[in-house]
Amino acid sequence: MQDRIKYWKGIEELENTPEFEKHAHNEFPEFLPINGAEGGESASSGKTHRRDFLKLLGFSMAAVSLASCEAPVRKAIPYLNKPVDVEPGVANWYASTFYQGGDYNSILVKTREARPIKIEPNPSSGLTPLGTSPKAQGSLLGLYDNNRLRFPLIAGKEAKWEEVDNQIKSRLANVSGKVAFVSSTIISPSTKKLIDEFGSRFGNFEHVTYDVNSASGLLQANGGVIPGYDFSKANIIVGINADFLGTWVAPVPFAKQYIETRKINPDNPAMSRHYQFETILSLTGSNADVRVPIKPSEEAALVSALHSAVTGGSASGTAVDAKLLATVVKDLQANRGKALVVSGSNDPGVQELVKAINTALGAEGSTIDTAAPYYVKQGNDAAMLRLIEEMNAGSVGAVFFYNANPVYNHPLAARVASGLQKVGLKVSFADRVEETAKLADFVTPDHHYLESWNDFEPKRGFLSISQPVISPIFTTRQMQDSLLVWSNQSTDFYEYMRNNWRTVISGNFNEGWEKAVHDGVLENGTSLLKVSAPASTASSAIRKIQPSAIEAVVYEKVSMGAGGENSNNPWLQELPDPVSKATWGNYVAMPRQMAVDMGVKQDDVLKVTFANNESIELPALIQPGQANGTVAIAMGFGRDLDVMPVAKGLGASAYSIATVNDGAVLYTSGVKLEKTNATSPIAQTQTHHTIMDRIVVQENSFAKYKENPKEVTKYVRIATHEGPAKPAAISLWDDYEYKNHHWGMVIDLNSCIGCGACTMSCNVENNIPVVGKAEVLMRREMHWMRIDRYYSAKEHEPKDYAEMEHPADNPTVIFQPMLCQHCNHAPCETVCPVAATMHSSEGINQMAYNRCVGTRYCANNCPYKVRRFNWFAYANNDKFGFNEPMNNDLGKMVLNPDVTVRGRGVMEKCSFCVQRVQLGKLEAKRENRRPKDGEIVTACAQSCPTEAIVFGDMKDPESRISKILARQQGERAFHVLEELNVQPNITYLTKIRNLA
C-alpha cells in the first residue's frame, strides 16, 4: 500500500500549534486600529460618541457639497519638442542587460513616455530567452531610489564634477605606491579593457576582482573560468552545496537548462535525476529528487569519497549513508558522458576533485561545454586578501571601489577599514554613501545600469549590450566616463565601446552595430572579453574544516543577492524567501532537532558569537531540512545607514561567519549560540492564506508515470445514483458560453522551481503595494500571486517506529504558484452584495475596484485564498513611506500608468493582466486580424525562467494551452480543489519526481 503523503506549510501546521489553528480559522486579523495612535481616548476605546458621529457626518456633508462645486484645475502639459519615437500612451521597448553578482539576464525594458516601467526577458538571447530572475525584475526600482546620490562628494561635501575631476587628476599624477581598482566581477569587455588602459599609466596597478559570494575556488581549479556547464545534457545531476537554480554562478541560464530535462514530453518520457547534498535547504535542494543534508565539515570527505568511487576505488570515509552513496555512484557510472557534478565549495582543493570527477565521468565536451565557459564570476579571494594586507602595510597609494563594498561585506571588514586609513586616495563609485564610500575621499556616483551604455559577455561568444533607456535622473556620471576623463581622453564611453566592437561586427559596421543595439545581443561566436588564469592563487590542498558543535554557514538569498546591493529595495525585501517564506530581514535558520535540544522556539532571539568573538542577535527560524548541527544566516542584512531607510534596522550582518582558511574564503565556521530572553517575530508568510487539510498539490513518481500516465493524478469523483461522476457534471449553475476568447493558464508543477520571479513581475506590472514587516506579520501582504511551498513526508503506520524519522528532518518540497483561479463558477462572484466582482465573457473573473465597498465576503468565500484587501491607504501615506513606488514623486515614476492604484477599503486580486489582454486584442483589431498565440501573455508567464506558466486562449484550438490541455487531460492535468466544482480556468500539471 502506498504511504499517504502529508503536506504542511510549516512546523506550526505540522504540529498544529494553537496559534496556527487560530489563524487558519480566522482569515482576517481581528482588529484594525483605524485611528492609529493619534486617535485619542475615544478612538482607542473603539467607541464613537453620538456628537462625534454627528460632527463627522456634518463635516463629510460639507466636504461633499464643497467638492461638488469646485473641481480641481488639472493641467495637460505636452512636450515642448516631442522626440520622434516617443508617442504618449504607447510603450517603447529597448533591449538591455541586467547583471549583478553573477545573475545575468538579457532583458527588454518597457518604457512609457520615456520612463522605464517594466523589465521583461529578451527572446533574442540565447542564454536567457525565457524569464528573468526576481532581482532583475526588482532592479527597476533602484533607478527611482530617492536615496541615490545626486551629485559627487569631496570628503563628504557636495561638489562640482569639474572640481572632482581636477582634484582626482592632480592626486593621481602624484600618486605613490600601488593603484588598485577593486570591483565585483566585470563581464564587460570594453570596461575591462578601459580599466586596464587606465591602469597602464601607473607603474604599479592592479585590478582586483572581489565577489562577495565568490567562486574563487572553482575558478582556480578551472584556469580562471567557470566550466561551461550544460545541465540540459545531463541525465544525472549531483549538486553539492551548489544552489545553481537560485544563487550559484548563473541561475537563470542554469534553470532553463535544468528544466529542459525535467519537463516531461508525454510522447517520449525522459527525465533527469537530481541528487543534492547540502547544508541549508536551498531552492535547488527543494527541487532535487533526492536530497541529503550534510554538514559543511562533511563536504570534503563526501567529494573525496565520490571521486574515489567514480575512479574505481571505494566510497569510504564519509558520513553519508553508504547505501545511498552507492546508488549515486551507480547512477553516475551508468551515465558516463551524461552526468554532471557541481559543487558550491569555495575551496580550490574540493573543486580540483570535482573537476576530476567530471573528467572521470566524461562530462567535458558533453555536459560541460569546454569551448564556452562562463565568465559571470571572476572574483579572486587571494588577490583581495593580499590587497588588504598591502593596504595595511601602507604600500597602496590609491584605491577605487566599483560595485564593491568590502567594509560592509568582506569577512575581514575591520582589516579593510583599518587598511583604508593608510591609503592616500580613496575613490568610490557607489550610488550612495554606503559603508565603504563613507571612508572614501571622493564619491563619484555611477549611473544606474538603465542610464548607462555597457557591454557584457557572460559566456564565451555570447555578447550583449545595455543602453540608456532614460536620461540620467541625477547629476551622476558613468564610472567608465569618469575613468576616461581622468585619463584625459576626449571620447566618451559610448564611442569607446563602439570602437571596441569593431572587431566583432563583420560587414557594414554601422548596420551591424545598430542591429546589435536593437537586438541587445550578438551571438556570432566571437569573443571580446579577455580572461586569464588568476595570478594570485591559494593553495590547492583540500582544507580541513574542523567539525564544531554548531557549524554555521552564511548564504546568499535568492531575492536579495550577496552584497546587500538590493537592501534598499522594498519590493525585494517583501518578496518571501522561496523556501523559508520569510520577508524583511534575516534570521538564524536551525533544524528542528537543535531547536528542541536547546529549548528554542521560533522567533526566540539568539545571541550568535562568531569565531572572531563578535556577536549578533537574531531570531531563530526553525527550518525543516537544515542539516542537523548546523545553522544558516543570510547575507546582505544589518545595514545601519540613513541612506538605506528601507533596510535600516533589518536583521544583522553575518559576514563574519566567512573565514579565511589557507588563502581561501570559506563561508562557514563554528559559532556559539545562546538563548536570550527576547523574542523578535519573523514576518513569514508560509501559513498565511492556508487551504487547511485539503489536497491541493499532486505528485507522483516517474516510474509510475512511465508505467501508466493515466494513474499519476488522483481525480475526485462525486457519488451519484448513476455512479461516480466528475464534479463538473453535477452543477446548480448554468455554464457560460464563450464566443470570442476564453483565457486560461496551465501551470506545470514539474517546471516550477519556486524562484519567485513571477511574484515579483506581477508586483511591478500591477502596482501592488508594499505593506511592510508589521503588516506582513498581520497576514496582510498584498501579493496577488504567491508561491505556496509545501513540505511533505510520508506518513507511516504509528507502530513503525524504526521507519519513523521526524517528517521535519528532511522533508521533500513542492512549489505551487497560487493566484486567482478565475473560476467559471466563482464562489466570490455570487456573494458580492454590490456585484463588484463578476465574470467576463472571456472567462476572466473581473474586479471593479470603484464598485467595491469592502465587505470582504468574496475573500471569505474564496477557497484558494487569493483575494487581498487594502486595509490601509498604501499610497501617499507617510506611514508607509518604505512603499517607495507610491509615496514619493520619484518612486511613483515606476507605476504602470495603465493600472489603477487601489485605495483603502477595496478588495483586489489577480486580473489575468487584463490590461495586457485588452492591449493585445486592440493591437490585433488595429491590424484587422485575430490575436496570435503567444502575443498576449501575463506578466507572471512572461517572467518565468522555466516556462512553467503557459497563458493563452483556450478557444483557439491551435494555441499552446489548448494543445497541452488536450494532451494532458486525464494524465497530469488537474484543477485544485476540483471537488468544489468551481471550475477554475487555471489547470495544474502533476509534479513527477524521478525517485531513486
Place this chain on the structure above:
Amino acid sequence: MISCILKTQSKILYTFLLALVVSFGAFAQASEQAEVAQKGVDPGATEGAEVTTGDPAVISAGEALFKNNCAVCHSAGSDVIVGPGLQGVTKKRSESWLISWTKNSQALIQSGDADAVAIYNQFNKQAMPSFAFSDDEIKSIFAYIDSGKGVVSAPAAGPEGAVAGENVGTDAIGAIGGYLDIVLVVLIIVLIVLVVTLLLITSLLKNYLNKNRQLNEYDAEVVNQRFDFSKVYKSNAVRSLVVLIFVVVLLDLTIEKTMGIGIQQGYAPKQPIAFSHKLHAGEHQIDCNYCHTTVYESKSASIPSANICMNCHSQIKTESAEIQKIYRAIERNEPIQWVRIHNLPDLAYFNHSQHTQVGGVECQTCHGPIQEMDVVYQYSPLTMGWCIDCHRETPLNTEGNGYYDKLVELHESSSKGAFTVSSNGGSECSKCHY
C-alpha cells in the same frame, strides 16, 4: 466653478413636472440618444459621388499626404488659407512645373520662372517649405486635388455639427429640455383652458340656479358658499400633499445634484494661449490628426507639442501676441501648460485608438462640434452612463476587420439584434476598469 445654482429655480418646476411625465421623458431621452449615437457611428461618410477617373488607391494615398502636409496652408477648393486654393491647379500649370515647385519652390523662383515669381509676389513673399516627396507621391497629391474629394467634404461638417451641438451645456435632465418645453407649454395651455372652462361653467350654473330661486335654504347655502381658504389650509389631505411634494422635490434635487458631482459638462476653462479650433479645424480644415498625432495609435490623442505649431507658425502670423507666447515658451524651454478639459477619473481606462481607428467613431461624436468652438468646452458628460449607453446602442464597426469575422457569424446565427459593442462584451467592468 461649475454652474451649481444657476438653473435651480427653473429646475424645481421642471423636476416636479418631470415626475408627472416621467415615462414620456424617459422615452424621449432614449430615442434621442439613440439618434445621436447613430449619427456618430456613421464612419465619416464621404459625401458626394466619385467625380474622379483616377485610381482610388492613388487618390487615397494623395489624400493622406495632402491632409498631413498641405492642408495646413492650402485648401483643395478655391479658397485661400495661407497659400492659394489648389482646385484646378493642374490645368493651369504643367505637371513638371508642379513637381519642381513642390520639391523646392525657392529654387524655382531663383531660377527666374515667371509664374513662380508671380505667385511668390502675389502671396506676400511667403515661402512655401520644400517637401522631399517622390514624383509619384506628388502626382498622387494632385490626383487627389483633381478628384475633387477635398472640395465637397468641406461644408458637410457644418450643418451636422450644428445639429449635434444643440444640447451644449445641459446636463442629463436638461438634455431632454427641447421636447419638454413644448410638452409643458401644451399641457399648461390645456390646463388653463380647462380651468377657465370649468370656472365659466360653474358661474353659469350658479347664476342659473340663483335666478330660478327654487332653492331651499340648505341648497342656497351650498350654491352660494364662500370659498374658505382656511379649510383648505387646515385640510389634512392638502397638507400631506404639500409635504409630499416638498419631500419629493428635495429628494430629487439631492439625488440629481449628488449624481452630478464631478460632471464637468460644459467646462470651458481659459487656456494659456487663445487657440481657436474654429479657425484651425473649422475654417482651415486642418485634419485633427495633424496636431493630435497619436489619436489613431494611442490611448491618448496627445496635445500637440510646440514644434508642431512651429510647422506653420514659423511663417504664419508671426507677429500675433498669442503666437509670440509659443515663441517665448520655446525660448525659455518651458512647455505650455494647457488646462485639461476632459478629465476621466483615474479608475477608468479610455483608449482613443480603440474608438477612432478600430471603432471608426468620429471625433465630433464625443467632442461635439469642435470645428465651431473658439474655446473648447466639454461637450459630453463623460459619465459611465453615457459611455454604457453608447456601447449598448452602437453596432460594432466590423466591416473588413478580420478580428470580428467569426464573431459576426456567431452573433447572426444566435441573435436578431444588432451586433453592438455590448453584445461583444463591451459593457463588462474590466473593459474599462483595471
